[in-house]
Amino acid sequence: MSERSSYDYLGVLAASCALAIGIGLERSEFAVLGNSMVSSGWMKPENIGQLVGLNLAGYMVGAVHQARIQSDVASLRVNRLGLYVCIISFFVEPLIPAMGWQVLWRLISGWGCAQLVTGIPSFGVKRLQTNQKRAALGFTFAGAGLGAVIGSLLISALTSGSTIGSWFLIGGLSIVMGIPIYLLIEREMKSLRLHPQDVAEQQEAATELPPPQPNTSSEKIKWSPSLVLFAITAFFFGAGQVSILTYEPLFLTSVFKMSEADASSSYSLVVFGYMIGAIIGGLVPKKFSTDLLLQISAWVGVLGTLLFVASPAISIVTIGGILFGIWNGAYIGLLVARLGEILGPVLARKGWAIFSFVLSIGFIIVTFVSGYLAQISVPMIFYFGLALVLIHAILENITAFMLNREGH
Numbered sequence: 460m461s462e463r464s465s466y467d468y469l470g471v472l473a474a475s476c477a478l479a480i481g482i483g484l485e486r487s488e489f490a491v492l493g494n495s496m497v498s499s500g501w502m503k504p505e506n507i508g509q510l511v512g513l514n515l516a517g518y519m520v521g522a523v524h525q526a527r528i529q530s531d532v533a534s535l536r537v538n539r540l541g542l543y544v545c546i547i548s549f550f551v552e553p554l555i556p557a558m559g560w561q562v563l564w565r566l567i568s569g570w571g572c573a574q575l576v577t578g579i580p581s582f583g584v585k586r587l588q589t590n591q592k593r594a595a596l597g598f599t600f601a602g603a604g605l606g607a608v609i610g611s612l613l614i615s616a617l618t619s620g621s622t623i624g625s626w627f628l629i630g631g632l633s634i635v636m637g638i639p640i641y642l643l644i645e646r647e648m649k650s651l652r653l654h655p656q657d658v659a660e661q662q663e664a665a666t667e668l669p670p671p672q673p674n675t676s677s678e679k680i681k682w683s684p685s686l687v688l689f690a691i692t693a694f695f696f697g698a699g700q701v702s703i704l705t706y707e708p709l710f711l712t713s714v715f716k717m718s719e720a721d722a723s724s725s726y727s728l729v730v731f732g733y734m735i736g737a738i739i740g741g742l743v744p745k746k747f748s749t750d751l752l753l754q755i756s757a758w759v760g761v762l763g764t765l766l767f768v769a770s771p772a773i774s775i776v777t778i779g780g781i782l783f784g785i786w787n788g789a790y791i792g793l794l795v796a797r798l799g800e801i802l803g804p805v806l807a808r809k810g811w812a813i814f815s816f817v818l819s820i821g822f823i824i825v826t827f828v829s830g831y832l833a834q835i836s837v838p839m840i841f842y843f844g845l846a847l848v849l850i851h852a853i854l855e856n857i858t859a860f861m862l863n864r865e866g867h
Contacts, residue, residue, distance in 0.1 A: 517569025597741015
């Protein structure tokens with residue numbers, strides 16, 4: 460095993476690329492790809508939400524699968540398979556413009572996404588010092604925004620409205636981003652084969668690092684009232700993401716009559732905000748607690764959603780979208796960092812997989828509800844989203860208070 464004193468650049472890069480593919484390209488970029496498929500007559504506007512929801516259904520299955528894996532070797536093997544599935548899906552899914560085919564591949568790719576998003580980050584930061592991990596997780600989750608930014612800009616500049624061309628372009632981008640992920644998996648597999656005893660000793664030592672945290676020496680997560688409330692807060696975080704992350708391009712083309720290319724460019728600003736938020740959340744000095752940063756990011760989300768919904772000016776709507784993205788990027792990275800603080804290093808991967816499952820339930824429920832709302836009024840989706848983000852922010856304040864009271 461390499462010494463923890465040296466910064467693991469490959470690990471952080473690979474984890475960032477895993478989020479870039481699993482969230483940035485497979486999930487966020489589908490807002491652009493879905494809008495293009497609607498324009499090409501492949502499906503109706505309400506089908507966007509349904510397909511995103513089905514992708515999340517596959518994701519939930521994958522997150523549960525990853526949470527139940529006990530062995531690092533088994534986790535790495537499944538992560539590698541998930542990488543292959545995600546890349547292949549971009550080239551296979553657009554070949555048949557039929558709803559049934561899209562449903563099948565949204566489910567399959569969702570499973571693959573879960574392996575990358577819930578499985579790779581823990582391996583990406585495992586060799587870092589404790590005081591390096593929050594910043595590293597910030598850069599890791601910034602990858603989700605970076606992947607979507609690059610994808611949106613490339614589609615806007617190069618595909619000229621071609622739906623299948625957009626899919627293949629994103630597929631090529633996923634291959635490039637998959638290289639460091641593959642290298643990380645191979646490195647960790649080799650390390651586990653060559654030094655199985657060192658790995659076991661390191662994992663055992665991790666349970667003894669001061670200060671002792673609840674659950675670090677336990678095989679199972681102990682669900683205190685504050686941790687349960689934290690999970691409920693994560694549920695509303697997932698639910699509140701749906702409106703802008705899924706329907707922003709459709710909102711701009713239907714309400715503001717923007718072209719597909721302009722809507723794609725505007726969406727890239729939302730995911731750019733996501734990237735900036737993740738980086739800011741990771742780089743804020745340690746004297747500011749993770750709980751405080753989680754609360755601030757939640758209220759930034761409320762402000763961004765309110766500006767997006769309430770303003771008739773496209774410039775203000777754009778600012779609202781950026782603030783919404785900042786909330787998303789900052790909160791999810793800080794969420795993983797806070798789980799590490801509460802659960803300790805041994806249960807960090809399992810805890811993140813469970814919380815990812817919970818927030819995905821919120822996301823999937825609201826995507827299906829939004830699909831029906833889209834048939835009535837597209838703006839109604841965003842008013843509904845504003846209410847969900849407000850509930851999330853209020854619960855985050857209560858969660859922080861309870862976690863501190865319980866000594867976490």
